[in-house]
Amino acid sequence: MLKRLTIGLFLSTSFLMAHPCLAQQTPWALHGTVVANGGPQDKWISFQHGKITAISTEKPGAAKTFLELDGYIYPGLIDTHNHVHYNTIPQWKGSDYANRYHWQNDPEYLEKVDYPFARQVDNRLVSDSILYGEVRSVIGGATMIQSNYHEAAPKQLIRNLDFDEYHTEAYTGPIGKISDEDAKKLGDHLGKETARLFFHIAEGKKDDTTTQSEFEILGKKGFFKDGVVVIHGIALGPADFKVMKEKHMFLVWSPRSNMRLYGETSDVPAAVDAGVTVALSPDWTVTGSSNMLDELRFAYGYLTKRYPGKFTPQNMFDMVTKNAALVAGVDKELGAIEVGMDADFLTTKKLTFVDKKTKLDQTYEPYDNLLKVAPSDVRLVFVKGRPIYGEPALMSKYAVHSTPIKIGAVEKQIAIDCEDGSNSIDYGQLESRLKSVLPQLAPVYEP
Numbered sequence: 001m002l003k004r005l006t007i008g009l010f011l012s013t014s015f016l017m018a019h020p021c022l023a024q025q026t027p028w029a030l031h032g033t034v035v036a037n038g039g040p041q042d043k044w045i046s047f048q049h050g051k052i053t054a055i056s057t058e059k060p061g062a063a064k065t066f067l068e069l070d071g072y073i074y075p076g077l078i079d080t081h082n083h084v085h086y087n088t089i090p091q092w093k094g095s096d097y098a099n100r101y102h103w104q105n106d107p108e109y110l111e112k113v114d115y116p117f118a119r120q121v122d123n124r125l126v127s128d129s130i131l132y133g134e135v136r137s138v139i140g141g142a143t144m145i146q147s148n149y150h151e152a153a154p155k156q157l158i159r160n161l162d163f164d165e166y167h168t169e170a171y172t173g174p175i176g177k178i179s180d181e182d183a184k185k186l187g188d189h190l191g192k193e194t195a196r197l198f199f200h201i202a203e204g205k206k207d208d209t210t211t212q213s214e215f216e217i218l219g220k221k222g223f224f225k226d227g228v229v230v231i232h233g234i235a236l237g238p239a240d241f242k243v244m245k246e247k248h249m250f251l252v253w254s255p256r257s258n259m260r261l262y263g264e265t266s267d268v269p270a271a272v273d274a275g276v277t278v279a280l281s282p283d284w285t286v287t288g289s290s291n292m293l294d295e296l297r298f299a300y301g302y303l304t305k306r307y308p309g310k311f312t313p314q315n316m317f318d319m320v321t322k323n324a325a326l327v328a329g330v331d332k333e334l335g336a337i338e339v340g341m342d343a344d345f346l347t348t349k350k351l352t353f354v355d356k357k358t359k360l361d362q363t364y365e366p367y368d369n370l371l372k373v374a375p376s377d378v379r380l381v382f383v384k385g386r387p388i389y390g391e392p393a394l395m396s397k398y399a400v401h402s403t404p405i406k407i408g409a410v411e412k413q414i415a416i417d418c419e420d421g422s423n424s425i426d427y428g429q430l431e432s433r434l435k436s437v438l439p440q441l442a443p444v445y446e447p
């Protein structure tokens, strides 16, 4: 999707501040079933200064804080395509559009989405709306998100891919209308190994001529290049994906929003067959999923129905962890649980099911489990080693400061602050400020 305030070029590094909070500083050790390379194993993860220092079977002696969890420990999920500042607006059903330029002028879209959004901008609530969007995301396990907003520098909750410390730029406008000057600026950004450039390309029906034309235009503008990320690419076929593979380009897939707006989505099997790295993301909550866990469930349901047996639950896990880290240019630090990498974790309950043959309770394997869990099943989420969302008993014991948040009928706690308790934000007050301008504020979770 594309929004009225972010049309055209924006260089996020020019505007956003660095993350104001430090990583957790003292040595911790976290125990659970670690989902890492080589399969799940019960391990202790030691971390300090936001980095994993050891992974061991034995309980480490050096830690100051020990936390034993009955659950799975996954890497934090990475959302490579979102528009966080819009995620205060309730779900909009959309319709059967030809392409993204079509619905942007639909009076119903303007009334239901664009005008409420403008109201929050006029009332200087963009910073709060970004924070609220991040809350909606972290309850579904994301520890990094692409926000696509060029001004606000809110008190941050999770990692923002648009910040200086990451080397990404994004162009959300129509590629056919990019100016030579903007194209040059963006082209100059590429070159570094971790530099990434995100374009919204070919978002619409496969037989729509505008949708069909955009990938070719991207090439003509000089962007068939290492580090270029195509978001959507709905009209792309095997020959296009071959080009993307040869040029070391990446694909971000947002199926739920695509299906709602166009009734079609990207040919992910063809992209995978061509060897293109594919990441999965919700796009925004207005027509996409409420969070990454829900998008995973939707995507797996879509793929298994149409391509039975081709994609495994582990493939889906990869699309939101290691693939997403590659797409974001952060695979040296995020997307896996290894010594030296960042201490971002999603920990969840181990859900069970009744085995039809034995009639006994069985625990889901970790990748199946990830496709079943909801925000209410999340035990704790860690960013830079700090617990920032989770079960009240754990948050009140392990987070410096946290406030209540209700996910449906379930009580959780969220910590919007730094490890030392500074920059603390009360979640209830954040919600009240937004509701004063947007009485129809989207619920924090919309399954």
Ligand SMILES: [Zn+2]
Pocket (backbone or CB within 6 Å): 001, 002, 081, 082, 083, 200, 231, 283, 284
């Ligand atoms: Zn988008």
